[in-house]
Amino acid sequence: MRLTTIPLQTLRENPADAEIPSHRLLVRAGYIQKLASGIYIYSPLMWRVLRKISEIVREEMDRAGAAEFLMPIAQPKDIWEESGRWNRYIADGILFHLEDSKGAEMCLGPTHEEVITTFVKRICNSYKQLPFNLYQIQDKFRDEIRPRFGLMRGREFIMKDAYSFDADEAGLDKSYDAMDQAYHRIFERCGLEFTGVQADPGAIGGSASQEFMVLADQGEDAILISEDGKYAANVEKADSIVSPSPDQGEPKPLRKEHTPNIRTVDELCEFFSMSANQMAKTVLYTAVLEDKEETVAVMMRGDLEINEVKLTNKLDALALNLADEETIKKVTGAEVGFAGPIGLAEDIRVFADVTLKGMTNLLVGCCETDYHCLDVNIGRDFKEPEFVDLREARAGDGAPHDASVKLIGKRGIEVGHIFKLGTKYSEAMDATFLDQNGKRQPFVMGCYGLGISRTAQSAVEQNFDDDGIIWPRPIAPFEVVVAILDSKKSEQVEAAEKIYGDLKSAGVDVCLDDRQMAPGVKFKDLDLLGFPIRVVVGRKVKEGMVEISERRQPDTKHDVAIDGVGEKIASL
């Protein structure tokens, strides 16, 4: 491709609305342009990047035995009611939905479990047809509550989604492992630094899931990795080992103390000269359930935090919010800051984190303004709550497999997520096959998502410098650019054309920068665009020489004879 054949406009200044480097650079270099919040136009060069990533994905999916196909973007409401997800997606506010001219409700597909299950149940009736794995690469639509950072969190984005169908759990395990391996190969081939982490399945559902994270300081996800590398998990999902609180001995008699205007754990620590791990704070949440709203109380050791994802899962809630002031006053009969398990309204379910189990002589709130209770004992002073793991793991905690190994906090960008769905959708949608014994069985499903457009931007987030983008070679729009420095000099044009032609016929992924601009401008522009290898055809062409350099090492330049360009590039 000749760069003069495409409209190309780079910006000298940073766009005002871009916060992170990858977003700024992609906009500045003209790769993407915003059409609406979270909705972007991909320029010809960007589309080449996306196609290259897609091609790597296709090769690895095909290698893993999956088959490509295509499902519709527009989906009818009824299949979403069958799976039971319409209400949840509406409640989460992420579904783009619309009515057709007859008043029938539809949505733009945020994901395709419903469609694939519908497809498969009509055409697959026998175990003999199993297993298989189908995938597509297509635009997805999610009306994100807050689109952000360019392609990182778009409302329309390109995704590869795959769905495996097996006869049993053992088959699913195999399908899942194959995808796990394929994903590792894909991100390796894209030239990304990434890690697989345990994850919470969230709204998609299912038993197990793993996320693939591109490590980046600006990543939206917090992840925890053990020092020995044996454990890695999203904070939402992570388990850890924390040191137990000091033993407070045999239960002592309950005391109530006046604590005027002392509300927070920190204030209580100071007031009583106690450490936070001898207290239990009580936090009230309002959960939106399928059929109602419910206020629940959660007790957590004072020095630890509640993991709201774990709580949401425990309650099977559609949404979860901290209770508002009015609700708190109603169920505790006290001002905010004095909630506790004692004196709480009868109908409130109380959950306690497992770290509280067996602790004695606790400090808790007692639902009375300006008072707290000491030497409180679970089961004696209030009804034994349900013990659940609701704690958020932190950097510095012990790893689940070995308390002496610490967890380290990092940030990442979720570029892939694979799930063991099991029979959640096949049962809900009555998708079954006949097994060897002629018995109906629900399909055992897996689903495997990979953000193509997000992966592209993640690559930039990991590969840039002060001058611009440094594309990893496998996904660069072109691996090599041949730049004519002064397009008015015929000897430069002729030499560049020859080199370009030769490289192209040798199968090199090359473009010709035949744009007419001052040399300094051209250098800056090419740095910004980020082609991995640059061949400059300049004044040395009179001696039969051109200059080759790698974008990653701007100071290392090689003078090469015109005939030796192909060879030199192959050696880089």
Place this chain on the structure above:
RNA sequence: CGGGGUGUGGCGCAGUCUGGUAGCGCACCUGCUUUGGGAGCAGGGUGUCGGAGGUUCAAAUCCUCUCACCCCGACCA
């Protein structure tokens, strides 16, 4: 949805408080010069000042409503 902020040529911004000819830089077009790290000179085009209503002799500027976008939280590939 809650909190904070911004809308003025393609991009980045000033002007708004205190109403009175719509400006600057970059980009773009023409010509000449220049040509190895964001060139120089000369000339040129570009705006319903986000939208609607109102106040006023007069509105980018004041008032009301509205829309869009960005940032902080819940959501996700």
